[in-house]
Each structure stands twice: as structure tokens, then as C-alpha cells.
Amino acid sequence: MNVARKKKKFNVRDSFKLQRGVGGSNEHCCVPLCSASSRYNSSLSFHCFPKNTSLRVQWLNKIKRTGFSVTKHTKVCSRHFEDHEIVCTAKGRRVLAASAVPSLFEWNNFENNETRTSGWKRRPRPSSPEPGSDAEEDLEHCDPPVPMVVDRDCKASPTVCVDREQYENMLREIEASRQQLQTYHLHSSFGLQRFASSPEDIRFYTRFPSYNHLMAFWNLIEAATTQMVRVTKAKKNYVTSTTTEIPSTRPTKLLPIDELFLFLTYVSTGCTQRELGHRFNIHQATVRQIIVTWANFLYSLLGSVCIWLSxxxxxxxxxxxxxxxxxxxxxxxxxxxxxxxxxxxxxxxxxxxxxxxxxxxxxxxxxxxxxxxxxxxxxxxxxxxxxxxxxxxxxxxxxxxxxxxxxxxxxxxxxxxxxxxxxxxxxxxxxxxxxxxxxxxxxxxxxxxxxxxxxxxxxxxxxxxxxxxxxxxxxxxxxxxxxxxxxxxxxxxxxxxx
Known part of the structure; x- marks a missing residue:
């Protein structure tokens, strides 16, 4: 006896799991806080940005990366789309609907809350009465206006005052919590601002005597950092079997002043690149890129200043x-x-x-x-x-x-x-x-x-x-x-x- 089996609806979030992919491609999701990769998640699909300019701007706004440089290799994984926006073709390939926009993210708990309908609705305007209708007769029999009596002994409800006080107390608590959260992030992150108030730590990590001395040096070179050419490791050239260094203008996760702090920390403490990657919460390859970039940049910038005296x-x-x-x-x-x-x-x-x-x-x-x-x-x-x-x-x-x-x-x-x-x-x-x-x-x-x-x-x-x-x-x-x-x-x- 043949029993009809009901086809289960494919849900990307339910089927998402860490597993080693069998394919040779290695695609990554560009959405912040998303670490999905095709190398370890074969159940996901990765989609390019649309060619339509307005739709592409919507994508960038949704993923909170306005001004991000999009290339043909920039992808968004299927975790961030609704199920009905992903369509399977006859050959089994998963593609997006024409108007699909990513809406499921880490910061909204992967839920798409529909926009609440407004409580204010415009009532339909009644049609104007035709001439000669009964409306003209009703105007003639209107009652005289009733005088308004004002009660001057009326007082505001005490509930309103209590709610006002509770509201102000909540605002103060929120502000205090926000400051505590900023302090926690400042002390939990490894960066220049964490040690700004400690001359001993600044001396240990940078060899500058104080934070003010370091900032004075930063003010000298800050304008030139906009012209910095970053160095990345290119893929191996299979023709010549050599590797080359190519310039890149793609920004990194750290601020430029924190990149300088990383470079100075590397020279001052002699930490390994792996250890610096753990401290700054970035990949070891990114640490090497920052070190080589700043070494070349400061070598050219400081080397252009004549130090030989007359x-x-x-x-x-x-x-x-x-x-x-x-x-x-x-x-x-x-x-x-x-x-x-x-x-x-x-x-x-x-x-x-x-x-x-x-x-x-x-x-x-x-x-x-x-x-x-x-x-x-x-x-x-x-x-x-x-x-x-x-x-x-x-x-x-x-x-x-x-x-x-x-x-x-x-x-x-x-x-x-x-x-x-x-x-x-x-x-x-x-x-x-x-x-x-x-x-x-x-x-x-x-x-x-x-x-x-x-x-x-x-x-x-x-x-x-x-x-x-x-x-x-x-x-x-x-x-x-x-x-x-x-x-x-x-x-x-x-x-x-x-």
C-alpha cells in the first residue's frame, strides 16, 4: 500500500547547524554578528546583492552597513530571509524572490515583527448634500448654543504625577545602566582607551611616557592615515608558484588609532600574532596585515623626515x-x-x-x-x-x-x-x-x-x-x-x- 508522505516545509533556521561542507567553495556572510560560512554550513545558501540600486540600498540599510563596499563576492546567507522569500528551482537551486530583503538578524532575535497598524484612521468624508435636500431644513431648526461652564476647582489627577516620577526614575536608571555598560565594555576590550589613565601601562605597551605624549604623536600622523595603503596576502599564484603582496582599501574592524596601538604593542611586548589576535578579538591573519601595513606606513612617513643634522x-x-x-x-x-x-x-x-x-x-x-x-x-x-x-x-x-x-x-x-x-x-x-x-x-x-x-x-x-x-x-x-x-x-x- 502506497502511503502519501507529506512534504516537510524547509526552514533555514531549524536546519542550521555546524557541519563541514563537502564543496570546494568558501563563502562568508557579510552581515555583522553572523559567522556563517559555506565551508562549515552546507545547509545554507549564499546570495549576492541585487543589481537594482534602490534594492541594494535597502539591503545595506537592513544589515546596518551603510557605505559598505559591495563586490561580486559579497554574500548574505539564507538565515536572514523569510522562508517564502527563498524559492527552489526545478534543478534544486535555491534563489531569492525578486523583491526579497533580509530582515532576520541577531539584533532582532531572528524575528520579523510586522509594522503595527496605526490607531488613527481617517474617517470617510460624508458626501455633500444636494441642493434642495432635507439638510437645508435641518439647518433652520438647530438648537441654540449651550453656554460652557468651567469648573475652576478641578485639579490634576495624582496618578499623572506618580507616573511622571516613575518615568523620570526609569530614565535615571537607564542612564546609569548605560554608563555601567560602557564602563564594562571599556574594561573588557583590549584597546588604547582602556589604558588611557595609566601612564605605566601606556609606557609598557607603547614605550611612550604617557597618554598625552602618544596622542601628540597621533595628531602628527592622523591626517596621513587617510592615504594609507593596506597590505593583504594574495592567493598563491599557481603559474609562478609565488605569493605577492597587493594593496587593499577595505577597512578593518579596529579604529586606526587602535591599529597603531596594536602595532606598538607588538613591537614593545614581543607578543605573538596569535596572542594579539585573541586580545583584540580579530583573526591572526588580520593582525599580520595590520603589522605589515603600519610598518610600511610609518617607515615611509617617518623616513621622509630628515633626521641628519647640519x-x-x-x-x-x-x-x-x-x-x-x-x-x-x-x-x-x-x-x-x-x-x-x-x-x-x-x-x-x-x-x-x-x-x-x-x-x-x-x-x-x-x-x-x-x-x-x-x-x-x-x-x-x-x-x-x-x-x-x-x-x-x-x-x-x-x-x-x-x-x-x-x-x-x-x-x-x-x-x-x-x-x-x-x-x-x-x-x-x-x-x-x-x-x-x-x-x-x-x-x-x-x-x-x-x-x-x-x-x-x-x-x-x-x-x-x-x-x-x-x-x-x-x-x-x-x-x-x-x-x-x-x-x-x-x-x-x-x-x-x-
Whole structure:
């Protein structure tokens, strides 16, 4: 006996469940607070935005994303449509009705409350009486007007006053609850505003001495952030088997100032990108995108400011400690090394291995003016290079003139590479003991050179450079290191005061 089976009505919300999809496509819903993906939800369908301009505007208003840039890959999942708006074709494909508009969301508990009918209705106007009808006769027999009597002893009902007081009390309670909710969100979210009142936390996460100092720096660069070019990871090119970085103008979840805070936190604390993703409640890939974007942006912006000082500017700010034979000192140079992860390739290991550090390193030359400002930073080179070769490739020789003396450590054998004088400690050579006349000179140079080490200590307070740098950021470490050095002029005061 054949029994007719009643076809069950398909309900998207009832059938929605987390499961791994069998298809190769990977579509995502663009509606806020919706994490639906075709990779894990094969029971859902994903629909493109309509081509009709007015209907598309309705969609954007409904999903609360006005001004959002819509592409052909921007989709809305079937969870946000009524059942009657989704039609199944003869081939089993689920499509939307022509006038379908998303109306079911997280903020309305996936319910579409119909618009309440107004209690005010316009009554139909009675038709005008025809001439000669009985209405004219009724006008002649109208009763005289009755005088209105006003009761001056009437008082307002006490219920109205009580309701007014309750209403005002409820408003005060709502305002207090709103402020408590804002305070809770402020303390539960990891961002700049959470630590605005704590100079110690601002110093720890950004290396700026206070919130006001950080905001002063932000005011300098805020206007340029509108021209920032974001960097995203492109899909792998199957033709050349290479990956490329392409610019993107799509906004991220964080505000620009919070993105700057994320970048400074990454450099200052050395946190992993996964940990920062959990703290800022964003994906790890987004964290990497923000770090690379801000490293390139600040590298270009701060690098466009000339930090090399003229001899006259150095003379004006020359500390008294340099008076005498070192008064012609223009820059104090030092070679610093950053430890990095050991590469698997033996060839790369031999290029970056430093015999001085007995570890794989990157090496750079840093220059400081006599009064303590950083005025030169070179690119990073392989750790196997000698200090002399790094100095030659750094490009600082093109900035020096015969009237500019440099002060270096005794390991810097660059006397024949600079046009002016070179101040360095005396060598023992084959002597067993340094002559008495050279001891004061050596002590004074060592005492003055210690300040460039203080500058490098400021830079290496950033825990990212105090640990082993992973090779995953080797493509951006040069920009990050340069930015950290340049930021030291904004984050700290001078070592000397004239």
C-alpha cells in the first residue's frame, strides 16, 4: 500500500547547524554578528546583492552597513530571509524572490515583527448634500448654543504625577545602566582607551611616557592615515608558484588609532600574532596585515623626515662634555645586532651567522648626535658581515664632510673610509700596557660612547628585538627596526640638555 508522505516545509533556521561542507567553495556572510560560512554550513545558501540600486540600498540599510563596499563576492546567507522569500528551482537551486530583503538578524532575535497598524484612521468624508435636500431644513431648526461652564476647582489627577516620577526614575536608571555598560565594555576590550589613565601601562605597551605624549604623536600622523595603503596576502599564484603582496582599501574592524596601538604593542611586548589576535578579538591573519601595513606606513612617513643634522645645529646643542678635543664630533656610531631564528638552509645559515654573537643575527649601524638624538639608522645586513663592511654599505659616508668627526669603538676600522677625523680608543698593539698619556683619552671616549649604548638600550627595550626574531617576519623586520629607532626620538627626551 502506497502511503502519501507529506512534504516537510524547509526552514533555514531549524536546519542550521555546524557541519563541514563537502564543496570546494568558501563563502562568508557579510552581515555583522553572523559567522556563517559555506565551508562549515552546507545547509545554507549564499546570495549576492541585487543589481537594482534602490534594492541594494535597502539591503545595506537592513544589515546596518551603510557605505559598505559591495563586490561580486559579497554574500548574505539564507538565515536572514523569510522562508517564502527563498524559492527552489526545478534543478534544486535555491534563489531569492525578486523583491526579497533580509530582515532576520541577531539584533532582532531572528524575528520579523510586522509594522503595527496605526490607531488613527481617517474617517470617510460624508458626501455633500444636494441642493434642495432635507439638510437645508435641518439647518433652520438647530438648537441654540449651550453656554460652557468651567469648573475652576478641578485639579490634576495624582496618578499623572506618580507616573511622571516613575518615568523620570526609569530614565535615571537607564542612564546609569548605560554608563555601567560602557564602563564594562571599556574594561573588557583590549584597546588604547582602556589604558588611557595609566601612564605605566601606556609606557609598557607603547614605550611612550604617557597618554598625552602618544596622542601628540597621533595628531602628527592622523591626517596621513587617510592615504594609507593596506597590505593583504594574495592567493598563491599557481603559474609562478609565488605569493605577492597587493594593496587593499577595505577597512578593518579596529579604529586606526587602535591599529597603531596594536602595532606598538607588538613591537614593545614581543607578543605573538596569535596572542594579539585573541586580545583584540580579530583573526591572526588580520593582525599580520595590520603589522605589515603600519610598518610600511610609518617607515615611509617617518623616513621622509630628515633626521641628519647640519654641523651648525650640532654645534648649538653640543654638550659641555664634548668641549675640547672632541668638539668637532658630529656623530657617534655603533654597530648593533639582532638575533634571529636559525634558517633551515645551510647557505642562509652561513650568511647570517655572527661569530661575535655565536648566533644568527641581523646587523645595522646606528648614529647618535652628541646631545643624544638619533640621526642615522642603516638597513639591516647579514650577521656574517664585518662592522667595516656594514659601515661601507650603510651609506653614511656620503653624508660626512671633512669638518665632521665621527666617534666609534676600537673595532670600527673605518679611518680610511671617512673624509674627516675618527675618534676611537687607543690600541695596545704589541704593547703589554697602555701608555699613561693615552689612558685619559681612552677613558673620555668610553665615557662619551656609552651614550650611544643608552640609545640602543631604548630601542632594545622593545621586547621584539630582545628575543629571537622569527623568520616569518623577516620580510618586514627592516621596516619594523627602522621605525622603532625613529620612534625613539618621539618617545623619549634627549640624553643631554644644553
Amino acid at each position: 654641523p651648525a645645529a650640532v654645534k648649538v646643542k653640543l654638550p659641555s662634555e664634548f668641549d675640547g678635543i672632541y668638539s668637532d664630533t658630529h656623530v657617534i656610531l655603533d654597530c648593533t645586532e639582532l638575533r634571529c631564528q636559525t634558517p633551515s638552509s645551510l647557505l642562509l645559515q652561513s650568511e647570517v651567522f655572527s661569530t661575535y654573537k655565536s648566533h644568527c643575527t641581523f646587523k645595522a649601524v646606528v648614529g647618535m648626535s652628541p646631545h643624544g638624538a638619533l640621526i642615522f639608522v642603516s638597513a639591516l645586513f647579514e650577521g656574517s658581515m664585518s662592522d667595516r663592511e656594514v659601515f661601507r654599505r650603510s651609506g653614511i659616508t656620503s653624508l660626512l664632510t671633512p669638518d665632521m668627526a665621527v666617534m666609534v669603538d676600537k673595532g670600527f676600522l673605518v679611518d680610511d673610509l671617512v673624509p674627516g677625523r675618527v675618534h676611537h680608543p687607543a690600541f695596545l698593539s704589541k704593547r703589554t700596557q697602555m701608555p699613561e698619556v693615552d689612558v685619559p683619552k681612552m677613558q673620555s671616549i668610553v665615557r662619551l660612547r656609552v651614550h650611544v649604548e643608552r640609545i640602543m638600550r631604548r630601542v632594545k627595550e622593545n621586547k621584539l628585538f630582545d628575543t629571537i626574531i622569527p623568520l616569518s617576519i623577516s620580510g618586514s623586520i627592516n621596516q619594523i627596526f627602522t621605525v622603532a629607532c625613529l620612534l625613539s626620538n618621539y618617545q623619549n627626551g634627549p640624553l643631554f640638555k644644553k
